[in-house]
Amino acid sequence: MSDLSTRVVHGDDDHSPGSPITAPIVASAVFTSAGDPTESYVYGRSGNPTWEALETTLGSMEEAHALVFSSGLAAAMNLLLALSEEFRRLLMPNDAYFHLRLLARRLRRMFELVEADYEDEACVDAELRRAPTILWVETPTNPLLRVYSLKRFAALAQAAGAPMVVDNTTATAALQRPLDNGAVAAHYSLTKSTSGHADVVLGAVVTRSDELAARLQTWRSLTGAIAGPFEAWLALRGLRTLPLRIARQSETALAAAEFLAAHPRVRFVNYPGIGRSAELARTQMSGGFGPLLSFELDGSADDADRVIRSSLLIRPSTSFGGYESSWERRARWASETSASESLIRLSIGIEDFDDLRDDLERALKAAGP
Numbered sequence: 001m002s003d004l005s006t007r008v009v010h011g012d013d014d015h016s017p018g019s020p021i022t023a024p025i026v027a028s029a030v031f032t033s034a035g036d037p038t039e040s041y042v043y044g045r046s047g048n049p050t051w052e053a054l055e056t057t058l059g060s061m062e063e064a065h066a067l068v069f070s071s072g073l074a075a076a077m078n079l080l081l082a083l084s085e086e087f088r089r090l091l092m093p094n095d096a097y098f099h100l101r102l103l104a105r106r107l108r109r110m111f112e113l114v115e116a117d118y119e120d121e122a123c124v125d126a127e128l129r130r131a132p133t134i135l136w137v138e139t140p141t142n143p144l145l146r147v148y149s150l151k152r153f154a155a156l157a158q159a160a161g162a163p164m165v166v167d168n169t170t171a172t173a174a175l176q177r178p179l180d181n182g183a184v185a186a187h188y189s190l191t192k193s194t195s196g197h198a199d200v201v202l203g204a205v206v207t208r209s210d211e212l213a214a215r216l217q218t219w220r221s222l223t224g225a226i227a228g229p230f231e232a233w234l235a236l237r238g239l240r241t242l243p244l245r246i247a248r249q250s251e252t253a254l255a256a257a258e259f260l261a262a263h264p265r266v267r268f269v270n271y272p273g274i275g276r277s278a279e280l281a282r283t284q285m286s287g288g289f290g291p292l293l294s295f296e297l298d299g300s301a302d303d304a305d306r307v308i309r310s311s312l313l314i315r316p317s318t319s320f321g322g323y324e325s326s327w328e329r330r331a332r333w334a335s336e337t338s339a340s341e342s343l344i345r346l347s348i349g350i351e352d353f354d355d356l357r358d359d360l361e362r363a364l365k366a367a368g369p
């Protein structure tokens with residue numbers, strides 16, 4: 001099997017004469033068809049050649065089926081719908097991506113939701129044994145960058161007969177392979193690092209189970225949570241350079257994390273590559289620890305807001321994984337309950353580290369003496 005950096009370039013190759021190098025954007029909602037409608041493209045809610053080029057490439061990265069959805073949350077919703085055919089109980093980390101927890105809470109008539117502290121593995125084990133349950137894992141988590149053991153959680157899930165699904169958005173398939181570590185499905189917001197250019201909102205589920213893939217396809221067609229062909233094309237264009245981008249971002253993010261950890265105005269830094277999570281992260285991530293880190297400013301919420309407004313390069317904005325560095329005070333979102341008042345989440349782009357360090361130094365001065 002070739003390297004992932006080769007597969008993202010060649011995963012959807014067609015060497016026949018006259019075939020275009022980039023997948024064409026097929027903007028048609030309707031396709032010519034008569035007779036058996038399952039034989040080719042018929043209608044744009046059930047299939048489109050541009051999504052399929054993206055799916056083929058995403059799938060080739062993990063030797064699996066990939067299904068693309070209109071957003072990361074749409075992908076999660078469809079995955080939960082597919083799993084709800086068998087399971088009525090859902091276990092999530094209490095620091096999972098906040099909109100995902102808000103969604104799960106609203107699905108209370110569909111699932112009994114348990115939000116647990118995943119650092120307490122005995123508690124996760126006990127919850128899994130209580131009743132048939134979906135084990136939803138996110139690692140590293142957004143925005144606390146906690147690292148949970150895929151191997152140990154997979155063993156607990158297997159012993160309890162629970163399907164493990166992993167939100168792999170922060171690491172991406174370039175750094176971490178949940179399907180090789182016992183997950184039945186990996187979930188992605190492609191909006192973040194995977195597409196990497198902050199120009200598209202999309203999601204995906206990747207699975208090696210033929211049955212789950214077929215169910216997801218049915219649910220997607222019924223919910224209509226499909227990708228637009230132009231968005232799929234942009235995501236595929238971004239995906240081609242994912243391994244390059246994430247290697248550079250990981251290297252710079254590690255240097256930024258070390259710089260911040262030594263800074264007098266910073267209380268602590270969360271980054272999978274340093275501190276207490278580093279040993280575990282090294283066993284299940286390879287090629288780097290990703291672009292995302294968070295740190296707590298030694299100061300108030302106002303101080304943190306001033307720091308964020310004082311950068312000249314790092315863009316004050318939400319989201320992460322783009323080519324451009326960005327940051328936000330995470331608790332400005334009322335429903336973001338995992339972040340303290342002065343926690344800043346920083347996404348490192350592909351800029352030069354020295355320029356970013358100077359920008360960080362300048363901005364941190366704005367916190368006051």
Ligand SMILES: *Cc1c(COP(=O)(O)O)cnc(C)c1O
Binds near residue numbers: 097138202
């Ligand atoms: C952003 C994000 C999502 C949701 O994805 P959207 O594309 O915004 O719908 C899910 N999980 C994680 C970890 C995220 O960061």
